[in-house]
Amino acid sequence: LFSAIASLAMEQILAKQKFESENIVLRNQLDRDLRIATMVGESPVMKRLYNLVSKVARSDASVLITGENGTGKELVARAIHDLSDRKNKPFIAQYVGNIPGTILESELFGYKKGAFTGATSDRIGLFEAVDGGTLFLDEIADLPYELQAKLLRVLQNREFKRLGENIIRKADVRILAATNQDLNKLIKEGKFREDLYYRLNVVRINVPPLRERKSDIPLLVEHFLHNIDPNLRISSQALKKLMDYHWPGNVRQLENIIKRASILASDSTIEADDIQFDDLDTQPLASLLPKNLEDEASLEEIKNYIIRKRLERFNGNKTRAAKSLNISLRALQLKAKELGL
Ligand SMILES: Nc1ncnc2c1ncn2[C@@H]1O[C@H](COP(=O)(O)OP(=O)(O)OP(=O)(O)O)[C@@H](O)[C@H]1O
Ligand SMILES: [Mg+2]
CATH class of the missing domain: 1.10.8.60 (Helicase, Ruva Protein; domain 3)
Structure with a gap:
């Protein structure tokens, strides 16, 4: 009996060792085959990106995501959130370019009833709505200058106030920011605060262009x-x-x-x-038009020019030309008839 127990114990030890060594193999394999569920691409540069994303996700640092238009910056931001400890809390993306400063400010920080004309009731801002989660600030380069100082203060003190209110509130928010512009150039031009840049750029992730x-x-x-x-x-x-x-x-x-x-x-x-x-x-459309058209043509002439060009490209196939122009076949047929095509 004793030897039976001993051999069972031995078996268990061996099984445990086997399990552990398999586990290590599995973990190595995971590292090598690292993928991000929402992102497609297995090129070396993308694998490097996944690796960085998964590392960064484990920390709570601010991340600046850079890259050209359409490279997948927002997908990266979501992936960082989904892989982080904040994954069960909200992820909110807010576009911050070209929004008047005061509207954006009340959007981010909320306001107290009566803080300004039209503030008919209290309202929470995104910093409260996202509490415990991740706030993704898109097009950060276009954040109005006076708001850059306010955002910096939140990042430094982890505190903010609603507009028109004096209560200090805690901000438990991770900030991710994205831009397709050269922030260093904007800093030199005095359009972007250097101190905010350093706060956001704790980690930089550059999403490579498709080419x-x-x-x-x-x-x-x-x-x-x-x-x-x-x-x-x-x-x-x-x-x-x-x-x-x-x-x-x-x-x-x-x-x-x-x-x-x-x-x-x-x-x-x-x-x-x-x-x-x-x-x-x-x-830009203008660069595709003959010079005199661009400078002197009426809108009607420009339209006609484009329709001619499009029909040419589709070898006169009106169905295809209409689809590519996003107009009905009937509308294109009428236009073509008018132009004698
Ligand atoms: N690696 C990828 N795998 C699958 N889809 C992708 C990938 N990268 C980008 N996309 C898709 O391409 C589109 C653009 O991605 P996204 O909006 O994240 O880019 P962006 O860098 O934020 O662009 P912009 O600078 O124009 O805001 C989206 O529809 C996104 O789902
Ligand atoms: Mg985007």
């Missing part, structure tokens, strides 16, 4: 196609066309082009012709 991770394009395409319709496919020529492009509008532009292609495709396979890099997406 620097083209190997992710096939996976991204598959992801977007699947979201539209799981039966959709893409031809190898069409995929090649996507791989050869320079992607000024990054992942958002890819998403839009795939959506458009899925509308243009005549069956469940997207062909190269269905991929339209609408330069109107990324270039």
Whole structure:
């Protein structure tokens, strides 16, 4: 009996050791295959990004997320929140550019009834609404200068007041901020406070542009196609066309082009012709127009010019031209008739 117990104990010890060593293997594998559920892409630069995101998520530091338009900055911010201890508390994204200072201030900090005309009742701000969670301040470079000082104070003291009230409230909020602008340049120009920059930039995450991770394009395409319709496919020529492009509008532009292609495709396979890099997406309209048109043409003439160009591009296919112009076929037919096309 004793030896039976001893061997059972031994077995358990061995089992435990095996479990632990398997666990280590598993953990190493997880590190190597690190993925973020909401983000697609396995290129080395993206793996590095996931790694950084998962490390940063464990801390409570402020993070400045930089990157060109459409690279996925907001997705990164959400991932940091979802992987953090704050995940069961709110995540709120607030666009802070081009909002008049006082409106934004009351949005962020709330106000007391009577604080200003129109403040007919007390209202909580985002710092209270997000309590215990994460506040994502998008387009931080455009935060009005006087609000930059107020935000700095919250970050320093972890305290704030509602507008028109003298009660000091605790802010248990993690701040993430994003920008596609060069903050160092704005600091030199006196448009962004250096002290706020250092508070926000405790950790910096730069989301690489799509042209620097083209190997992710096939996976991204598959992801977007699947979201539209799981039966959709893409031809190898069409995929090649996507791989050869320079992607000024990054992942958002890819998403839009795939959506458009899925509308243009005549069956469940997207062909190269269905991929339209609408330069109107990324270039100012004026730069596409002949000089005299830009400077002198009436709106009507500009419209007619675009319609002609679009019909040309689709080899006179009115259905496709109408779709790409986002007007009805009937409207396009009328216009084409008027122009004698
Ligand atoms: N790695 C990715 N995997 C899947 N979808 C992505 C990825 N990156 C971006 N997207 C998608 O592309 C679009 C743009 O992403 P997001 O809004 O996060 O970019 P952004 O950097 O905040 O852009 P902007 O500077 O224009 O605000 C979103 O629809 C997002 O879901
Ligand atoms: Mg964004």
